[in-house]
Amino acid sequence: MTGTRPQAEERRPGSPRPTHDVTAAAFDITAALIVVLDRAGRILRFNAACERMTGYREADVTGQVLWPLVLDAPEVARATAVYAAMTPGQPTSRYDNYWLNTQGEQRHIAWATTHLLDADGEIELVVATGVDVTEERRSRLEQQESELRFRALFERSGDGVVLIDPHDPGTPWRIVDCNAAFARMNGYGRHELIGQSIDVLHEDDLMAREGAVQLQWLRDRGEEAHGEGTHRRRDGTVFSIESSSSVITLSGHELVLGIDRDVTERKRTERELRLLNDRLAHDAHHDALTGLPNRLLLLSRLNQERSRALENGTQLAVMFVDLDHFKRVNDSLGHAAGDDLLREVARRLAGVMRPGDTVARVGGDEFVAVLPDLSGAHHAARIARRVRETVLTPIFVGGQAVTIQCSVGISLFPQDAVTAEDLLKRADLAVYEIKKAGKDAVRFFGADMDAAAGARLHMETRLRAAILEESLTLHYQPQVDALSGHLMGLEALARWTDVELGVVSPSEFIPVAEETGLIVPLGAWALDEACRQAAEWNLRVPVAVNVSPSQLMRAEFPETVQATLRRHGLLPQLLKLEVTERLPVRDPVLAAEQLRRLRALGVQLSLDDFGAVQSAVASLMTLPLQEVKLDRGLLAGVTEDPASWQVLRALLALARGLKIPVIVEGVETEAQLAALRSLGFRTVQGYLMGRPERPDEITQRLRNVGHTVSPG
Template identity: 45%
Template sequence: MAGRLISFRRLRNYPITVAVGMDMAPLHAAYRTLRFSAVAIGSGVSLLVLAVGFLLIRHKRRVLASREVLRHAVENLDQGLVMVDRNGRISLRNSRYVALLDLPPDLSAPGADYAQLVRWLAARGEFDQSGAGKSHLASSAEEGGVRFAERIRPNGTALEIRMRMLSGGGLIGTYTDVTDRRRAQEEIHHLAHHDGLTDLANRTLLEERLTQAMAAAERSGGQLAVLCLDLNRFKPVNDTLGHAAGDELLRQTARRLHGLARASDTVARVGGDEFVLVQTTLSQPGDAAALAERIMVEISLPFDLNGHAVTIDTSIGIALFPHDGHTVEALLKNADTALYRAKEAGRGVTCFFEAEMEERLLERGLLEQDLRAALAKGEFSVSFQPLHNCGTRDVTSFEALLRWENPERGKVSPADFIPVAEECGLILPLGRWMLEQACTVAASWPHPYTVAVNLSPVQFQRGNLPAQVAEVLAQTGLPANQLELEVTEGLLIEDSEGALATMRALKALGVRLALDDFGTGYSSLSYLRRFPFDKLKIDKSFIQAIELDAGARAIVDAILAMGHSLNLRVTAEGVETEEQLAFLLRHDCDEVQGFLLGRPVPAEQLCRSLRKKVGAAMA
């Protein structure tokens, strides 16, 4: 109920009282309207304040949470992190930064003076660039406002440092431990420049160091030597004792060579059993010769390979800078050429490079090319030289001799092309062809003469010789007892065990075996006792000297007596005079071979001669 509001007032000069009344409803309506507006506005403002407060609280929580996440993130970085403000104070750093640099907490805490920390690091030697047992700067660069540096700390730790200078002042720095990465890079670099078996320099590092040594020698006006060497009789070690023993032999050889070299020299392994030694600061060529002699002596000492005492030797070729070449390629090539000449001269020989060697090597290369083409073009042929009974002079057998006539070179001596064929591997197909031709021709003879075929050591070492011989005998129809295979003493020296096994397999086929050129190599009675030979052939150098040399006569007499005592047939090669034949007859030689009684003749001519002889006998 609204009611009314009444007000009374008495007039001062009149006896009148005035009463004024107002209905309350309009007043209450206005009040209610004002109160509703005030309450609504107050509620809205309160809600707004609450909402703003909630948002501020939530934002603060988010900021706090972000800061915590950031703190954890910074603390868990694998890198050291430091931030310095514009006033030179540390505003942020993580524990990894402190640990990497071994920093004291008071100098590295937030708010600390960064300049004072740098001075402390400098006093401790962190920035020493000498590298003499202290920290040093390995590398430095700048890109895009960021400075990159790599520093080696005194404890050996490698740090990669990146510093970014901020535009408003201050900086941000990161420190990464790259010790393992650096060590891996160094190992990769080492593997790329060193031989994996011997840890000597490989060809890449050899060429780098030789280039540097040549530049130093050129500046000083000095000279240097390149010694190229390989091991003689290395393959038999591999074949008889196994590859593990061969590897150990190479490692021990590397250690011996390294022990002979000076700190400024370089020793490298550039092939299977081939080594190169660069001798720097050479005063005279005699220094290189003296080093080669020391190498010869050292390598000739016995090697202990798992209880096996092994003795080898080496051949050495030497090229001098600047006399023998002004480039790395020329020096290495000429040293290798000299090595090739040393091996030609015999085992255990040292040769200095000479210009004529290169000409001979070029000629050898051309000869090899012609030799490879000759087999395909059919330029080879086989001739046969008779062997005679020393007393009756009757023909007992024939020796097959390989002949080569080139359209441009003419007749090429076997002494010239056989060594080249052995070195380039052509002796294997050529030897097979020779064996097939000799057996085919011998199978067509009207009389069952024995045919002798020379074998190369390479055929023993690289081919399945017994199987090849059996196959050729089956193809040609020649009885095995009509085939005689000749070998030289060099084969027995290089690989005696392998040769013995092959010879026994050949004997099992029924073929005969002869030791050719006896007396010219390292002749040993043990060869005759161990190996199943049927015949000895005395080298022609002794036969042709018996008329003038008493020593040669004594040697021939001794070989004949020794052969007879071992029940071996003995053949004298190179008989060219009646006096030689008479001497051999007086000392009971079995067979003779030489120009006195018969020269080599082509296969066709021999076949015609034999058929004519048989026809005359039948008539």
């Protein structure tokens, strides 16, 4: 009780003098604060509610001046002055102030003060009754602060923010307020929108028709509702928005808060990405040169037809077509003529197939056809004869007629094999037998050809021994700056020469390692040896090591990498792990987590064979990558095919947008290098820049060029 001047309630003349006694029970039971002061401000009564609030006992404070007990020093002086200036003859005084308790906590109180007068009409006693309004005041202040914060956010938000009254009977979903961003986004002035129905921005009277349902839906959600839609600007153009809506209470009124964002540009980018992904998906399943299905799509179709044949009890055949002496065409007429010939052969093969057949290009001069719903082996033989006849017809390329022959191997399902891979292998074995016998023939697979399976088992045995004995070697291929030729890195590539098998191509022993699980110890050896060699060279550029999905998915792989780096004293940033996109990953979520753990070590992560499969864009968007290496297949036709040029340009733009460097592998000609330079690619790898070389050859190269490798 302080602050404003107290006002008095007079006794009527002649009325009996009050005794000022208050019934003890009522005085102490009430929750209200009651304090009685004499004219000097001394405490005469201090009820139980006052005791609870302040921590003082009535017996201890009776006779003391009130204000030093419950006010801080500045307020004591002011309260004393106001109290001394009180005059009788005025009604009950009401005001707010605060008291301090014994712990120094400030409590806000709403007071009503009554003056009791003596016989001479002067103030004898002051009775103050108070209610603790601390929590109410705090809530009110918090609401005011919240509304101020809301207003600040409302005005400063970069998104369009609108407040809507869904209860206006005259204007359905009336715009109560909106920020400048909302008005600007919709092409209006702010003053033009306030008071209008939100339907002014819709293409029809949506909220007038469905407003009640929408409001109930928002209430039922009890949280922000997210969605997408369209708005119509003042000039009539329609654009896409992403919207969040919620029901709020502001100054006691139920309103709808909407936060809108113009997502036109994002939608356009998403469409472009979908188109790009569709193109990559098509390219991932089709041969770039001929447009025929590739091996990936072939296997999918073959598995579908195999399942259907099992269900229907029918036969199917796999036909392997290998062009004889195709190399002579390339050597004599050039690669362009050879490409023209392959395109024409592809067109002819597709032309002699039945509507349900599939013909694919699986290698340089190799084609495979899947022939379902056969009546028997003779039916497959008849189609094979048509294939040979159409291929044998002269083809005009390079200004002259070229006659080419082919060898056709056939395997039958289910007689020869039941899996897609085995059917392909056995049709290929049949071609191999034709080649040994002189080419230009049709041959069905025979049981005697199973010797090939034994040879593969023998290779697995020898490879296992080679890994245990560490008799494999690593060769290193440079990755260079496309403009300057400066060395940007080295890729470690496994090589194997066996005492029994001779030189074994990686394309032969790596698949065997993947299929048998030997890729894990092989990969561990390659990682250790590459790090050892890089440390010995004191490389200033990273060494790249290929990592199989089988390695990546092992829980201890990040620890293995860390231990290898420490063992050889190699800085993490000088190791680059290349993860191929061609091989399937069983658990993409776990793979992403493993990559994040590896990146946390400081090693570089590169996505190899990017663009080879349909998931290319998804991989780029979701994996923690620091580099992508474009699949060599994307270079096919880059010097003469505008579509290939556009795909490379789009991929580079996408990678740059995500700030991910790009390497192009498989660069073999000056024309390809020139094309990549003109597109803006920075780093390249391929035979043109240097073939994979032994460590001693790389050592000499590093000494000679000081980490600079010239093209060729």
